[in-house]
Structures are given as C-alpha cells and as structure tokens.
Amino acid sequence: MLDFSFTEEQEYFRNMLREFAKEELLPNYTKWDREGTMPKHLWKKLGDLGVNGLRIPVEYGGSEADCVMTGIAAEEIGRGDFNLTYAVMLNSLIGEIINNHASEELKQEWLPQISSGEKIVGIALTEPAAGTDAAGIQTTAVYKNGVYVVNGEKSGISVATIGDAFIIFAKTNPELGNRGISAFICPAELPGVECKGYEDMGNIPIGRGSIYLNDVELPEKYLIGLENKGFSQVMNGFDLSRLLIGLQCVGAAFQSLDETIEHVKVRQSFGKPLAKYQAVSFPIVTHYTQLEMIKWQAYRGLWLRDQGLKHSKESASVKWLGPKCSQEAIHECLLLNGHYAYTKEMALEQRLRDVIGLEIGDGTAQANQMVIANDIIGKEFRSYERPAVTK
Known part of the structure; x- marks a missing residue:
C-alpha cells in the first residue's frame, strides 16, 4: 500500500509553521542579512515551537518527532527565512549524535539547552585540506593527565562566530586513519579556542568561519561515545x-x-x-x-x-x-x-x-x-x- 498523505498532526504542524514563516520570518529575512546578525530571539522562538528539538527525546526537552516531521519544518521555515532553517538541520544532526552516542551527563547538560534554543551548537569536521575527504582531517586530540589536548584548524564551519559550543572531530589515533577519529563537545569559551568569521557571498547571519584550536584542554567527560568512533x-x-x-x-x-x-x-x-x-x-x-x-x-x-x-x-x-x-x-x-x-x-x-x-x-x-x-x-x-x- 502506498500513502503519500501526511498525518493530521503533520498537516497541523505544516500549517502552523507556514503561518509563522509568513508572518514572523519572511518580513525580516533580508534585515538580518543587511545587518550581518543572527536573530537569536527567533532561534529561541523556534525552540518554543518545538522546532529546535525535533530529533531530541522528550525527557531532554525535545519533541521526539520522526524524520518526516523534521523535513516539514525544514521546508516551511526555508520559505520564510532560509538561514533560520539551520535550527532544524544543525540541531537534528547534532541532537542525534549526542543522544545516540554521548554519556548521560552530556545529554543532561546539552540537549535541553539545544532544544530550548538557549545554546547554539555547531559541528566542526571540515578543515582547510579535508572537505569531501573528511577522513583526512589533521586536528589531533592527545590524551594527557586526564584531559584531551586538542590542536588544529576547522574551516567553513557554520555558526563559527555565534556558536556556544561545537562538536569537534579530531584524530586520537592517527595511525588508524578514519577509524582513529573521535568526537568531542567543545565549549566556545574555553582557553585556546579562537573563532574568525568569513565575508561570505550568502548565509551571512549564520556566521560561517574558521575555528582555531591551540592546546585546548577538553575534560575526558566531553568525549562523545567511544574513542576512535567519531567518524x-x-x-x-x-x-x-x-x-x-x-x-x-x-x-x-x-x-x-x-x-x-x-x-x-x-x-x-x-x-x-x-x-x-x-x-x-x-x-x-x-x-x-x-x-x-x-x-x-x-x-x-x-x-x-x-x-x-x-x-x-x-x-x-x-x-x-x-x-x-x-x-x-x-x-x-x-x-x-x-x-x-x-x-x-x-x-x-x-x-x-x-x-x-x-x-x-x-x-x-x-x-x-x-x-x-x-x-x-x-x-x-x-x-x-x-x-x-x-x-
């Protein structure tokens, strides 16, 4: 049996978001581009509507929606403000990574803040010499005295200049190639983290840029999942x-x-x-x-x-x-x-x-x-x- 219809709940969600996009997002879409700012109050408003936590479980403040519902949000918000759709796309990817692989402590600390829109989190994988060949990253995380010391440069990172934290991918065992990459939560305010923005052609409110990591010390608890399983x-x-x-x-x-x-x-x-x-x-x-x-x-x-x-x-x-x-x-x-x-x-x-x-x-x-x-x-x-x- 083939059924191309949305459920009643999905149709309600679509209509609600379409109205929100038309009334609250579309009128100011060009404003944020001209000012070069991210409207964080609208990012939080999307949190109030349940959009930021669509792929996050209810116990962590999310909506626990299916992927089809998440797609509806991406399409409808894209109609109103293309750049605010990153609240759907980024948060869905990051929410799944943290929920599926992180410790309970990290889930409790980060997922509610992502769901509410209080915190903006980016994903930092790409590097100057590693884009499509993501396994070729050069950033390293060396374990010393109870912390991982991270060094490297991430480039082309969305929300680089506005993010509160990033999921950083680094080689913990370079000899293993892509099987030696680990993932970490890295708060932006840590010593040794420096973020610089680009003058991009588009997506200006997203604050894309480079993240420089110089002897950044990440506590062991910030490791997401198992070591060498980040890729x-x-x-x-x-x-x-x-x-x-x-x-x-x-x-x-x-x-x-x-x-x-x-x-x-x-x-x-x-x-x-x-x-x-x-x-x-x-x-x-x-x-x-x-x-x-x-x-x-x-x-x-x-x-x-x-x-x-x-x-x-x-x-x-x-x-x-x-x-x-x-x-x-x-x-x-x-x-x-x-x-x-x-x-x-x-x-x-x-x-x-x-x-x-x-x-x-x-x-x-x-x-x-x-x-x-x-x-x-x-x-x-x-x-x-x-x-x-x-x-």
Missing part, C-alpha cells in the same frame, strides 16, 4: 542532514515561485499579463515540476530513515539536485521579476546567494554522485580512486 557517528547523520538541506532549498525556491506567479499575473506587457506568454509560464512549470520531484524524493528518504531502511542513495540525490535546481528556479524568478529583483529591495537575490552556499556544504555534487554510483553500480566498478587519507 562513523557523523557519517550516518549526514544522510539526515542532506535530506533536510534539500527541503530547506526547495522551500526557498517554492516561495520564490509563489511570489513570481503573483507578479506575472499582474504585470502587463503588450496589453496582457506576462502569465499569458508561454515563454513566461513554461519555465515556471518546468521549475515547479523539478522541485516537486525532489521534494517527494526527500520525504521518501526521510520515511525510509524512520523505518530504519537504507537511504544513502536517496539522501545523496536530494543533496545533489535540491540546491542545484532550487538556485536555478530562484534565478529564473529573479529574471522574470525584472530589474527591480536585481536590487536588494527584494528577497530573491538573497535567496539565490544563500542557496548557492549549500551546493557546497554537506557534500558537493560530485561527492554525492559518487555515493549514488557506489550504490547502483557497485564500488568494485567505480571509475575513480577514493582520495587517500592524509596522515
């Missing part, structure tokens, strides 16, 4: 975050299409509305159709994850095509709205800048195509060599 912990989580990113981008693109449809119905050219011309309506139809297909592939992937079934292929396809097709749709919308849309008076130019950033983050198009090829063709037939792990 496997985060890799599974990316299958979730990639699906959410796809819906985040699709939400922004659908909002752009909705706005553009209203524009072309009203704007006159040669005595009739723009919508009467196939050269205008057909591109809109093309983008709408592509986005619908990606959206339902994303929800299928989330459903598979809820059932405990394999979904890496679906996740990779959504992450590859979601940002790509979304930025193409937004670009088309910008053109159909004319020269005024090229100014910063409209949200279209910002959505375009913001979405392009996620064509890179959490796996490039090429990396995701490699995942799909491994699944449908087989690793033994792939026509490329896996990048060597740097030691």
Whole structure:
C-alpha cells in the first residue's frame, strides 16, 4: 500500500509553521542579512515551537518527532527565512549524535539547552585540506593527565562566530586513519579556542568561519561515545542532514515561485499579463515540476530513515539536485521579476546567494554522485580512486 498523505498532526504542524514563516520570518529575512546578525530571539522562538528539538527525546526537552516531521519544518521555515532553517538541520544532526552516542551527563547538560534554543551548537569536521575527504582531517586530540589536548584548524564551519559550543572531530589515533577519529563537545569559551568569521557571498547571519584550536584542554567527560568512533557517528547523520538541506532549498525556491506567479499575473506587457506568454509560464512549470520531484524524493528518504531502511542513495540525490535546481528556479524568478529583483529591495537575490552556499556544504555534487554510483553500480566498478587519507 502506498500513502503519500501526511498525518493530521503533520498537516497541523505544516500549517502552523507556514503561518509563522509568513508572518514572523519572511518580513525580516533580508534585515538580518543587511545587518550581518543572527536573530537569536527567533532561534529561541523556534525552540518554543518545538522546532529546535525535533530529533531530541522528550525527557531532554525535545519533541521526539520522526524524520518526516523534521523535513516539514525544514521546508516551511526555508520559505520564510532560509538561514533560520539551520535550527532544524544543525540541531537534528547534532541532537542525534549526542543522544545516540554521548554519556548521560552530556545529554543532561546539552540537549535541553539545544532544544530550548538557549545554546547554539555547531559541528566542526571540515578543515582547510579535508572537505569531501573528511577522513583526512589533521586536528589531533592527545590524551594527557586526564584531559584531551586538542590542536588544529576547522574551516567553513557554520555558526563559527555565534556558536556556544561545537562538536569537534579530531584524530586520537592517527595511525588508524578514519577509524582513529573521535568526537568531542567543545565549549566556545574555553582557553585556546579562537573563532574568525568569513565575508561570505550568502548565509551571512549564520556566521560561517574558521575555528582555531591551540592546546585546548577538553575534560575526558566531553568525549562523545567511544574513542576512535567519531567518524562513523557523523557519517550516518549526514544522510539526515542532506535530506533536510534539500527541503530547506526547495522551500526557498517554492516561495520564490509563489511570489513570481503573483507578479506575472499582474504585470502587463503588450496589453496582457506576462502569465499569458508561454515563454513566461513554461519555465515556471518546468521549475515547479523539478522541485516537486525532489521534494517527494526527500520525504521518501526521510520515511525510509524512520523505518530504519537504507537511504544513502536517496539522501545523496536530494543533496545533489535540491540546491542545484532550487538556485536555478530562484534565478529564473529573479529574471522574470525584472530589474527591480536585481536590487536588494527584494528577497530573491538573497535567496539565490544563500542557496548557492549549500551546493557546497554537506557534500558537493560530485561527492554525492559518487555515493549514488557506489550504490547502483557497485564500488568494485567505480571509475575513480577514493582520495587517500592524509596522515
């Protein structure tokens, strides 16, 4: 039996978030970009609505929602404020890592604060010489006298300049390659932690930047899970975050299409509305159709994850095509709205800048195509060599 409908609870949640996004997020979406600030009061408001803790158990202040419900939040908040959707995507990934692998002490300390929006936590895996080849990280954590001494540099980290803490991945046994990576909670205020922001093209309120770790002493209790198991912990989580990113981008693109449809119905050219011309309506139809297909592939992937079934292929396809097709749709919308849309008076130019950033983050198009090829063709037939792990 196939059932593509949402439950009554999910429909209520969708309608509630769509109204919230329209009334409270969308009007100020461009404001935070211009000011270069993260609206932490809205991040906390999302906590009040149960969005920040969707993948966190009730006993730690979360909603304990399924993955499909989490996807609904990503899509709808993406319609209102693309950057605030990080409260869904980041917190879902981090919430799962901490809940599934951390000690009870760490769960009690961090999960309630993440759920409420009191604390913003980032995930620090990428380094200057280790992006797609995540196993090639150089950051080390050496155990000495009851603490792990961490040294290294993390780059391209979302919430680097606004985060209260980070999940840091470091090599505790470099000789083991990706089997020697461990994960730690690292509060941003610890001595030796220095965060510097970038002047990015988009996603400005997110505070992306580099984190420098110089002899940072992390108590043993900040180790998440077992030593040397950090790589496997985060890799599974990316299958979730990639699906959410796809819906985040699709939400922004659908909002752009909705706005553009209203524009072309009203704007006159040669005595009739723009919508009467196939050269205008057909591109809109093309983008709408592509986005619908990606959206339902994303929800299928989330459903598979809820059932405990394999979904890496679906996740990779959504992450590859979601940002790509979304930025193409937004670009088309910008053109159909004319020269005024090229100014910063409209949200279209910002959505375009913001979405392009996620064509890179959490796996490039090429990396995701490699995942799909491994699944449908087989690793033994792939026509490329896996990048060597740097030691």
